[in-house]
Amino acid sequence: MIQRDHILWYKQPAKQWMEALPIGNGRLGGMVFGQVENERIQLNEDSLWYGGPSDLHHPDTKKHIPEIRQLLFEGKTKEAEFLASMAMTSAPKYLKPYHPLCDLLIGFWDHPAAQAEEYRRELDMEKGVVRVSYKINGIRFTREIFASHTNQVMVLRFGCDQPEKLSMKATLYRRPFDPGSRPDGTGTLIMNGRSGEDGVHYSCLLKAISEGGTIKNIGDFLFIQRANAVTLILAAATSFRHESPEEICRQRVQHAVDAGFRSLKSRHEDDHQEIFNRVQL
16 A cells, blocks of 8 residues: 655744644544643633524414515515515524634743754644654753544643753733633643633633643643653533533543553544545546
């Protein structure tokens, strides 16, 4: 079988949204910019919008259908259209807009972009994984990011090829409806809010797990120092589907933590490839 390279790769970070690399599981998605010093991942959850389930049934449609039909039979299309514009349109007429979830912002104080060498970011379409790698002062830093459909979480893995050289901060930021995130135990941030006055309630939970080093909360940031590797697990849910989106996020994150990074990645790739490899061109 002919082997094909299903990888999009670039030698520089994205400068704007259209250049970022997409990941997603059909519900939870992100655009990865791949910045060296200040990584940004713009997050989406497909049910987060300014509104909620609503009844668009028009109570007067049924009784006007015979009259509209008769007008059409008589060739009076203009009159039928005029009546239908009142009797057969849903209320309200305004379709409430979809809203992005938030930005996951990750900073590295000792990663000046100007000193980065051998930079590469890529989207492995066959495995559904975004990767970023570069060298600073002879140290190779790597990132792997994917959105697991099997576990319904986003997973971000940060590594380096020398011990205790990974220090970073992470926070969740949302505008214009930014309620702020808050610590929820060591190594965890949670953001709860509502997308506008009539919007759905949402919850987004971020958990950090480090191999070596230390993790602590400072304000609405997670601060990791001198780690060998770091895994961030993010879950999001809304009241459109769940009565308690926060509880759903907690359950999903805990299941992912229990599974571990290698298992999460293996399950994700198997699940993704089962669909991706159904067709080859």
